[in-house]
Amino acid sequence: MGGKFITFEGCDGSGKSTQVSLVKKTFKELKIPYLLTREPGGTRISEEIRNVILDESYKEMVWRTEALLYAASRAQLVGQIIEPALAEGINVICDRYVDSTLAYQGYGRGLGLEELININNFATNSLKPDLTILLDIDPEETLNRRSNRKADRLEKEQLDFHYKIREGFLELAKNEPQRIKIVAAHKSIEEVHKEILNLILPIVKAK
Ligand code: TYD
Numbered sequence: 001m002g003g004k005f006i007t008f009e010g011c012d013g014s015g016k017s018t019q020v021s022l023v024k025k026t027f028k029e030l031k032i033p034y035l036l037t038r039e040p041g042g043t044r045i046s047e048e049i050r051n052v053i054l055d056e057s058y059k060e061m062v063w064r065t066e067a068l069l070y071a072a073s074r075a076q077l078v079g080q081i082i083e084p085a086l087a088e089g090i091n092v093i094c095d096r097y098v099d100s101t102l103a104y105q106g107y108g109r110g111l112g113l114e115e116l117i118n119i120n121n122f123a124t125n126s127l128k129p130d131l132t133i134l135l136d137i138d139p140e141e142t143l144n145r146r147s148n149r150k151a152d153r154l155e156k157e158q159l160d161f162h163y164k165i166r167e168g169f170l171e172l173a174k175n176e177p178q179r180i181k182i183v184a185a186h187k188s189i190e191e192v193h194k195e196i197l198n199l200i201l202p203i204v205k206a207k
Pocket of ligand 1: 011012013016017039040070096097098100101102104105
């Protein structure tokens, strides 16, 4: 019993949102019970925190504050939504989770990984995903995709920040190959979707 907890990770513009919505469509069609949520956000409180984090006018925000706000938003999401859903046997798909903090605030901003892990273990009651899909793409390739929509505060950071984040995600995947599966995101939307389903469907069907 118990639902599976599946997270999606990747750099800005990796096509993550598109892929998440395609998986949602498939789950609906196959009548697989699921709940879809996103980070930062996903609850009333977490959405408020999201607005603070992504508000471009808060130029004075220090990186530790940013990391703690992500963790606070996550704590609320896990306690209010994710844990209860999993307990009811509902599969939870989450667009970003702890790995985003480790990649962005850890590898990107240079905050200590061990400290970030401790804060996030506290925030999430040590809840780990059963499967993490990492959409990997060269940040330069995403520049075009990104420029089509309004960039948020973090998206405006320079390219080398995104390179650090990519390396960070790949390092995390190397350390946890059982949980984190790398999917090359430069392929067509359909191809990427198929690869993702091949990873997800066996675990949600084996409930
Ligand atoms: P979002 O609008 O969700 O972007 P995307 O569609 O690319 O997922 O914005 C989330 C931004 O916040 C994104 O730039 C990644 C960043 N982020 C962190 O830096 N740390 C975190 O822990 C999380 C969850 C997101």
